[in-house]
Amino acid sequence: MEVIIREATLKDLSNLAVLKQQVWISTYATDGLIQKFSDHVLSEYSTENVRKSILDKNKLTLLAISKNCLIACVEILLIPQRPVKKLEPSIEISTFYVLERFQGFGIGKKLLIECFKVIKQLKHNEVWLTVYYKNQKAIDFYQKQGFKLIGEMDFVLGEDNHKNYIMVKEIE
Numbered sequence: 001m002e003v004i005i006r007e008a009t010l011k012d013l014s015n016l017a018v019l020k021q022q023v024w025i026s027t028y029a030t031d032g033l034i035q036k037f038s039d040h041v042l043s044e045y046s047t048e049n050v051r052k053s054i055l056d057k058n059k060l061t062l063l064a065i066s067k068n069c070l071i072a073c074v075e076i077l078l079i080p081q082r083p084v085k086k087l088e089p090s091i092e093i094s095t096f097y098v099l100e101r102f103q104g105f106g107i108g109k110k111l112l113i114e115c116f117k118v119i120k121q122l123k124h125n126e127v128w129l130t131v132y133y134k135n136q137k138a139i140d141f142y143q144k145q146g147f148k149l150i151g152e153m154d155f156v157l158g159e160d161n162h163k164n165y166i167m168v169k170e171i172e
């Protein structure tokens, strides 16, 4: 599959918002929709929020495009953070979504390689991310790409806390 990777612009706004909503629901609403999920998706991935995110100078959004269609996105937070004391301030991959029917074809790996290049250019050697502890498919994917589990943190959704693993990779 021929895939182009490029930075997002405001022209991608609607497609990017729908991609995020669709992948979030297909990944986490495994038993169907409940109000908390729908509210989260509609507010977090509203076109207004996605517009802010594209324009955010502290964030880089890379898109995977095939046949002129959006099929995946990844976001990098350019301000180094330290999620646990044992990690030096490092760059975070904050969002990583491949449309369901395009998962498993190497698109995620291609996007990760681009992320590593950007992070290296920023003179960083480590990258971290969080992943829901029950999202085994993503955990397996990250482990295969060399990420190691180094801790836990909660993702707060409404009044509930959801355990996430913190994973880190040293980039050669």
Ligand SMILES: CC(C)(COP(=O)(O)OP(=O)(O)OC[C@H]1O[C@@H](n2cnc3c(N)ncnc32)[C@H](O)[C@@H]1OP(=O)(O)O)[C@@H](O)C(=O)NCCC(=O)NCCS
Pocket: 023, 027, 096, 097, 098, 099, 102, 103, 104, 105, 106, 107, 108, 109, 110, 130, 131, 132, 135, 136, 137, 138, 140, 141, 144
């Ligand atoms: C997780 C995700 C980003 C991975 O992207 P992808 O395009 O499906 O993965 P790829 O096809 O690039 O896989 C690359 C490699 O990982 C391996 N891999 C992918 N999924 C795997 C799994 N479930 N178990 C083991 N290995 C896996 C592939 O076999 C491939 O191995 P190779 O390097 O030997 O060829 C994607 O599936 C996704 O968007 N999932 C839903 C949203 C999500 O969970 N995002 C992460 C939130 S933290």
